Amino acid sequence: xxxxxxxxxxxxxSARAGETILEAARDAGIHIPTLxxxxxxxxxxxxxLCLVEIEGSNKLQPACVTEVMEGMVVQTHTEKxxxxxxxxxxxxxxxxxxxxxxxxxxxxxxxxxxxxEVGMDHSRFPYQYPQREVxxxxxxxxxxxxxxxxxxxxxxxxxxIEGAHVWDVANRGGESKIISGLNQPWGEVDACTSCGKCVDxxxxxxxxxxxxxxxxxxxxxxxxxxxxxxxxxxxxxx
Numbered sequence: 001x002x003x004x005x006x007x008x009x010x011x012x013x014s015a016r017a018g019e020t021i022l023e024a025a026r027d028a029g030i031h032i033p034t035l036x037x038x039x040x041x042x043x044x045x046x047x048x049l050c051l052v053e054i055e056g057s058n059k060l061q062p063a064c065v066t067e068v069m070e071g072m073v074v075q076t077h078t079e080k081x082x083x084x085x086x087x088x089x090x091x092x093x094x095x096x097x098x099x100x101x102x103x104x105x106x107x108x109x110x111x112x113x114x115x116x117e118v119g120m121d122h123s124r125f126p127y128q129y130p131q132r133e134v135x136x137x138x139x140x141x142x143x144x145x146x147x148x149x150x151x152x153x154x155x156x157x158x159x160x161i162e163g164a165h166v167w168d169v170a171n172r173g174g175e176s177k178i179i180s181g182l183n184q185p186w187g188e189v190d191a192c193t194s195c196g197k198c199v200d201x202x203x204x205x206x207x208x209x210x211x212x213x214x215x216x217x218x219x220x221x222x223x224x225x226x227x228x229x230x231x232x233x234x235x236x237x238x
Contacts, residue, residue: 006072021063021074022050032076033085033117035110035203036151037064040229041160046151049085049114052076060084082118089115090123095174097129097146098204104212105205111149128174135180137187140194140210147206148178154198154207166192178206 002017008025015024020043025032036047045062052063055073063076075081092098092111100106115121136142155167155178166189170179181189199207208217 004068004070004072006068006070006074008074009076015068017068019068021052021061021066021068021072024068025063025074025076030076032063033114034064035114035149036153038153038157038201041153041156041201044152044156047149048088051081051084053078053081086118086120089118089120090125092149093120094123094125094127095130096149097132102214103147103205104208104214104217105147106215108215108217109205110203130174132177135186136210137185138192138194138210139187141186141196141199141207142210143178143180143186143207144205145177147204149204149206150176150178151203152178153201153203154178157197157201162193162195162197164191164193164195167198 003014004017004019005012005014006024007013008021008028008030011028011030013024013028015027019027022032022034022037022043032052033049034047035049036045037043037050043064045065048062050063051060052066053075054061054066055075060081063074089111093115098111100109100112103109106112130146132145132148134142134144134146150169152167152169155169158167159165166180166186168179170177170183180186181191186192196209199209202208205217
């Protein structure tokens, strides 16, 4: 197996050919913030929080989808990256309707955690207050589009792990949204197996179990561990 040697934050490390910068960094104990990344499913570089600086490139690159190269020199924490990450989180809060005090994920939300990590305590951008719906047509679950950050974890988990492909992304730009089936109410999509993997994959309170109260959405760690190994061990049912 080919091995590449690269430098991350002035630390010389080795990584297998084909590994991403994010994987190599984590193997070396170097933390890079992420939101759309979920172990066990394909990366798409949607949230841009894992952007890093690579010597010789004038563009910031997402660590989750950029493969390591021999001699690469990477910086994961600079003032420029800190500013971009804080701005990204500010934009996420300004673009949606994130009222934490009445959210089922309050206190257990990865977006909240990210705001703390990047030092964001307010948004400099005007809040959009979009008019978005809540779909509670499913007998067990609901989706609140106001809290969706379009990380597409639900789309990828449902497609790659469960094999049902209930979720997808419709429209473009500011009109983008997660849809179920052919833009049907979730409860009318026959392909849904009600496995709940999308609920556990959702980093915010957007997809939730019915009956959940404010702050009660706790991730099923056993299910997430299953997601991590499902593809390699072929554990397709649970």
